[in-house]
Amino acid sequence: xxxxxxxxxxxxxxxxxxxxxxxxxxxxxxxxxxxxxxxxxxxxxxxxxxxxxxxxxxxxxxxxxxxxxxxxxxxxxxxxxxxxxxxxxxxxxxxxxxxxxxxxxxxxxxxxxxxxxxxxxxxxxxxxxxxxxxxxxxxxxxxxxxxxxxxxxxxxxxxxxxxxxxxxxxxxxxxxxxxxxxxxxxxxxxxxxxxxxxxxxx
Numbered sequence: 001x002x003x004x005x006x007x008x009x010x011x012x013x014x015x016x017x018x019x020x021x022x023x024x025x026x027x028x029x030x031x032x033x034x035x036x037x038x039x040x041x042x043x044x045x046x047x048x049x050x051x052x053x054x055x056x057x058x059x060x061x062x063x064x065x066x067x068x069x070x071x072x073x074x075x076x077x078x079x080x081x082x083x084x085x086x087x088x089x090x091x092x093x094x095x096x097x098x099x100x101x102x103x104x105x106x107x108x109x110x111x112x113x114x115x116x117x118x119x120x121x122x123x124x125x126x127x128x129x130x131x132x133x134x135x136x137x138x139x140x141x142x143x144x145x146x147x148x149x150x151x152x153x154x155x156x157x158x159x160x161x162x163x164x165x166x167x168x169x170x171x172x173x174x175x176x177x178x179x180x181x182x183x184x185x186x187x188x189x190x191x192x193x194x195x196x197x198x199x200x201x202x
Contacts, residue, residue, distance in 0.1 A: 009177060010080045015170045018075065018089075022167040025071060029064055029100065029160035036060075038110065038149040045142040049114040054149075058107035061152065065100040068159060072097045085173040092166035100159035106152035113145045 036057045040046050072093035080086040118138050 010083055010085060010170070010173060012174060012177065014078075014080060015174055019167045019170050021071060022163045022170070025064075025068060026160045026163040026167065028067075029156045029163070032060065032064060033153040033156040033160065036107075036149075036153060038145060045145055049117065049145070051111050051114045054107060054111035054114050057149075057152070058104045058111060061100075061107050061156065062104040064156070065097070065104060065159075068093075068100045068163070069097045085169055088169050089166045092162045092169065096159040096162035096166070099155050099162065103152040103155040103159075106148045106155070109148040110145050110152070113141045113148070117141050117145075 038045060038049065038054070072090070075081055075086075075093055076090060078086075081090045118141075
């Protein structure tokens with residue numbers, strides 16, 4: 001195997017370790033996107049959505065994004081990021097870090113709108129000091145919440161897909177190594193040309 005090609009290889013153990021980390025992070029992002037819901041079982045925004053629950057989505061999304069960023073930073077500091085496969089993996093990690101960072105702000109916007117959502121009141125109840133809900137305001141805010149929350153979950157899914165692609169790139173890289181291993185074992189130093197009996201004569 002040519003020396004320059006050998007330098008372009010990522011050691012198997014290092015690649016397997018990173019694949020495991022990428023897959024674990026990918027699953028966390030995907031599971032969060034699946035579990036964190038805004039709508040009730042009827043597909044509607046609850047009349048009184050929980051601000052604290054929605055804020056927890058933002059907090060947890062920020063933690064996930066920070067973990068992706070650490071993963072990208074650790075790989076960028078390793079010598080493997082300069083290899084051909086490593087450059088592709090680093091681009092996908094950078095994409096995942098950027099995309100995942102957009103989720104938390106959208107979750108925060110959802111939580112803020114939950115606080116601003118007008119209370120549902122009974123206009124016939126004289127003991128209720130609040131004004132009846134303005135249907136226009138409520139419609140706007142609920143739509144805004146649905147869009148923001150769905151966007152945040154989409155960012156988590158897209159970041160998960162980038163991590164999946166990075167892991168696949170490394171897995172393909174290991175596949176190439178497995179294919180080439182038997183060939184490199186058969187390679188040895190070049191054999192000297194056969195000598196002519198009796199040497200050279202004129």
